Amino acid sequence: MTYGTKLRERIAAPGTTPLIGVYDMYSASIAAQHYDGMFVSGFGFAASYYGLPDIGFIAWPDMMAFVQRLRGAFPGHHLLVDIDDGYVDPEVACHVVEGLERIGASGVVLEDQKRPRRCGHADGKQVLPLEEYLAKLEMVLATRRDLLVVARTDATDEHDILHRAETLAATDADVVLVDGVRSVDRIRRIRAVTGGKPLLFNQIAGGKSPRLSLGELAALGVDVAIYSTPCLFAAHEAMHAALADLRRADGRLPETRSDPDGVGVGTATRLLERNIARSRTPQTPTPTAVEHAHAHGHSGPE
Numbered sequence: 001m002t003y004g005t006k007l008r009e010r011i012a013a014p015g016t017t018p019l020i021g022v023y024d025m026y027s028a029s030i031a032a033q034h035y036d037g038m039f040v041s042g043f044g045f046a047a048s049y050y051g052l053p054d055i056g057f058i059a060w061p062d063m064m065a066f067v068q069r070l071r072g073a074f075p076g077h078h079l080l081v082d083i084d085d086g087y088v089d090p091e092v093a094c095h096v097v098e099g100l101e102r103i104g105a106s107g108v109v110l111e112d113q114k115r116p117r118r119c120g121h122a123d124g125k126q127v128l129p130l131e132e133y134l135a136k137l138e139m140v141l142a143t144r145r146d147l148l149v150v151a152r153t154d155a156t157d158e159h160d161i162l163h164r165a166e167t168l169a170a171t172d173a174d175v176v177l178v179d180g181v182r183s184v185d186r187i188r189r190i191r192a193v194t195g196g197k198p199l200l201f202n203q204i205a206g207g208k209s210p211r212l213s214l215g216e217l218a219a220l221g222v223d224v225a226i227y228s229t230p231c232l233f234a235a236h237e238a239m240h241a242a243l244a245d246l247r248r249a250d251g252r253l254p255e256t257r258s259d260p261d262g263v264g265v266g267t268a269t270r271l272l273e274r275n276i277a278r279s280r281t282p283q284t285p286t287p288t289a290v291e292h293a294h295a296h297g298h299s300g301p302e
Contacts, residue, residue: 004146007078007106008174010037011148011198011224016217019080019226023048027231028070029271037078039226040067043204045082047232056117060087060096064103071104073275080107080150080226085117085128090136094143107148109177109200110140112155112164125154125180130164134171141172150200152177161186162193169194175224176200180208184220191221198223205233 011017019037022028023044031038043054045066050057060083067081081100086093097108111117112133114126127133137151151173153164161178168176177200178190191199201222203209217225245254256262 002146003079003104003106004101004144004148007037007080007148010078011175014218016201016214016222017224018214019078019224021226021228021231022070023229023232024066025069025073025275026272027235028074029275031231032074032077036076037080038070038074039228040070040079040081041226041228041232042082042084043228044232056084056115058084058087060092064096064099067100067105068103075104078106079104080109080148081105083108083110085111085113085115086136086140088115090139093136094139097140097143097147097149101144101147105147107150107174108140109150109152110137111152111179125156127153127155127160127164130167134167137168137171137173148174150175150177152179152200154179156180158186162189165190166193169197174198177202182208182210184210184212187220187222200224200226202226202228204228205230 017037018035019039020031020035021039021041021044022031023041027044028038040063042058045063046052046054046058049062049066063081063083067079070079083093083096083100087096093110100108112127112130114128117125128136133153137149141149149172151168151171153161153168153176155161155164155178165176165178175198176190176194178186179202181187181190181201187201199222201209201212201217201224203211203225204227212220214225246252254262256264256267
């Protein structure tokens, strides 16, 4: 069974499928212990790889190399990849899709923004003419073999949002995403016009969308939830705190050997050693994560 089929079947199961945003191999190593699906976030990758905002700096070879490393370390996890606008040119988009499918990505997200692009929850977004985006989307759909494709619109006008969502649902794209949805009521209206097409909701801390649980999303008919930045923002906060503590302690490191929750060289090394053996012994999320998945009608990694 291909990676695209596995993710497609997972999404078709009852409940809302969570995919956790990762930004480097270390964050992915931690996320893999808790969830069986990852989202390769453009926001996180631009921040970690370039130290730049998510406004179009990502080069497709860099993204493909990252996904290849992820698949090598996590052969049993779902990997949904943000490819922005397909890196502008439709031919480039098709080349990237072909390459990502070959190296084992489960799916891609293709948006309808035009340059200069913005994070989906930022102000100032502009979208391509619908026919121009549809032409690019159709080329991507014709190129993929079994890769799951999410058609994303960044429209902000109410009428345009619903029109584009309805139009995208009528294509052969597997899932529809309207990014930056501002209310539960709007989710209901989008769900109404997309019919039975799977719907994806993007959650990002500090973004424009409401904070909703998986149970609440499932009740709204949302099939997939991507969490773009929980690892990145948690790392940001933790690093600030750790360095502030180090300064206050005049450079004396905290004791970790007697602290069961402390992270030191041993804990980090054991985490990374799992990646070496992962292709021989696929890892599974912690029991807590598995129990959470079962509560929402999902199983752990296939």
